[in-house]
Amino acid sequence: MISFLLYKIEIRIEMKRGSRVMTKGWLGFGSLLYLYSAAASANLLNYFKEEDGSTKWQYVANFSSSILIITLSLVLIKLFISQRRLERVNRQLEQVRDGLEQRVRERTATLNGYNELLQETNSLLEGEIEQHRQTTTRLQSSEAYLYCIIESMPLVLIGLNRHNTISHWNRLAELASGVEREQALRHNLWEIYPAIPLSTTQLEAVLQRGKPETIKHCQRGHYYYDIMLFPLRQSEEEGVVILIDDVTQRKLSENRLIQRDKMASMGELASAMAHEMEVPLKEIVAAVKSATESLEGSGSHFEQTRQRLIEARERGEQAFTIMRNLLDFAREYGDNRHHIQMTALIDHTLELAASLIDEKSGVRFSDIETIRHYAVQLPTYPCYHSEMQYLFLTLFRHALCAIARVRREAFVPTLTVEVAFHYDALWLKIQHNGVGMSSDEQNTIFEPFYLDGESKLQDHSWQRLSLAYFIITEHHRGQIAVTSDINIGTTFHIELPLNSYHTH
Structure with missing residues (x-):
């Protein structure tokens, strides 16, 4: 029985920590004990009986004390083994605890390092975010500034x-x-x-x-x-x-300055030319007049010479008239406008044209029939007197050149001048029945004209009216247009607003 108990102890010592292994050990020990007790129970009871059937209490006491001693020994051994196991488990737990504490310390140190690194990263990230915010603000400001520049x-x-x-x-x-x-x-x-x-x-x-x-x-x-x-x-x-x-305003201003400089230069040139021409023309006219008077009363041979001298004197007087007109142009040109009666200026210019303008073909402006239609009670007009007179002389010369090109029989050259007042503006119409202009000529009539080598001996200036156009549109803020037909003639339409003096 003791051997079986020792075997049980060894089995329990070697048992695993799992509950299933321990349960199997106890079941095996119980089965063996049951088989042994069943087989030996009869002999064991006979051992404690006398031959007469009485109980051997001394044996019972010895056996019970032996059993008790063995049980106490087993309990002590169990307690000793449990103590040793507990100490080993405690040491293992302490090792595990120390390992865990070390790992905790290492992890804590690592986490602290990570926390410090994270804080540094956060600080850097906050700095980057702030820089990005500032950069975004500057970019938005620059974009707004550039947008304002582009829009302005x-x-x-x-x-x-x-x-x-x-x-x-x-x-x-x-x-x-x-x-x-x-x-x-x-x-x-x-x-x-x-x-x-x-x-x-x-x-x-x-x-x-x-x-x-x-x-x-x-x-x-x-x-x-x-x-x-x-x-x-x-x-x-x-x-x-x-x-x-x-650049319309700048270009127009530049053109105005250029044209005004040209006009001023023309005035100076006209004045110098007039003074230079005055002395020789006076001597020529005086000599021709004296020669004409000395030939009066002579024969027919001298009559032709006298007629030529009379014609030369007329040309000299015409040159005097041109000279006086140049002096007037140079003297009257300036920056100030003067209120004039437009019809009076036209009449004076017509008289001047009759004495100044003629054609190489022999046609003179005085040969043209002039028709005038003037409205009554016309207001005065503020203008540059010399420029306006030059404008009319240019248009009259254009009419004479066109009339001189007519080859029709029974042709009566006619020039019609109309002046009216409508819508706070003077409306002028100058019409002649000479040779009209083609569509291309009408499109280029107000463009500048330049002479080339082949046409330098011919006078084409009457085919261009750029200076007249400039005087009307730029200096007087008016409008000028042309309508023409080859077989009927040409009409110039001019509008001169009365408020141009205030808006100039």
Whole structure:
């Protein structure tokens, strides 16, 4: 029995910590004990009986004390083993605790390092965020500033990409085209602004050359534009920037200054020429007059000579008249306007033209029948007297040249001058029945004329009236137009607003 108990102890010592292994050990020990007790119970009971059947209490006591001692020994051994196991477990737990504490300390140190690194990273990130915020603010400010500059530019600014799609469209572009910025962006330029004086070929040429180009676009007397094209090749996408500068006022001012300088120079030149011509003309006229008087009463042979001298004297007197007119032109020209009666100025100019203007073909202005239609009670007009007189002389000379070209029989040269007052303006119409102008001549009549080598011996100045056009449109803020027919004649229509003196 003791051996079985020892076997049980060894089994329990070697048992695993799992409950299933321990349960199997106890079941095996119980089964063995039951089999042994069943087989030995009869012998064991006989051992404690006397032959007469009485109980051997001494044996019972010894056996019980042995059993008790063995049980106590087993309990002590159990307690000792449990103590040893507990100490080993405690040591293992202490080792585990020390390991855990070390790992906790290491993890804590690592976490502290990570926390410090995270704080540094957060600080750097906050700094980056602040710099990004400042950069964003500066970029927004710069973008707003550039937008204000673009919108405030006194130029039409249009930005195009490589496919001629609009990327920029400022305020003046809206005013020029009548299309708002939101409607123009991301659309083709010629779909939005078909009237722009540019072609795709010009834009392609600028992109290929990679150099800015300036294009002049104008309609004489109405508008002048400088169109500047700038290629964009350094950006992510190629494109062109179009700047349209309305230089109409500047050009007109420059033209006015140039023409006024020309007029002033003409006045100085006229004065110098008149003074230079005065002395020899006086001597020529006096000599011709004396020779004419000495030939009076002579024979027929001298009559032809006398007629030639009379004609020479008339030409000399005509030269005197031209000289006096040049002096008047030089003396009266200035920066101040004078109120004049327009009909009186026209009458005086007609008289002057009759003595000054003639044609090489022999036709004189005095041979033209003059018809005048003047409205009554016409107001005075503030103008530059010498310029206006030059204007009428130029138109009368043009009429004489056109009349001299007529080859019709029974032709009566006629010049009609009409003056009326309507809508706060004087309306003048000067009409002649000479050879009219073609459509091309009407389109170029107010353009400057330049002589070439072949035509320098011919007088073509009457075919151009650019200075007359300038005097009317620029110095007097009026309008002049022409209508003509080859077989009927030509009519010049002039409008002179009375308020031009205040708006000049």
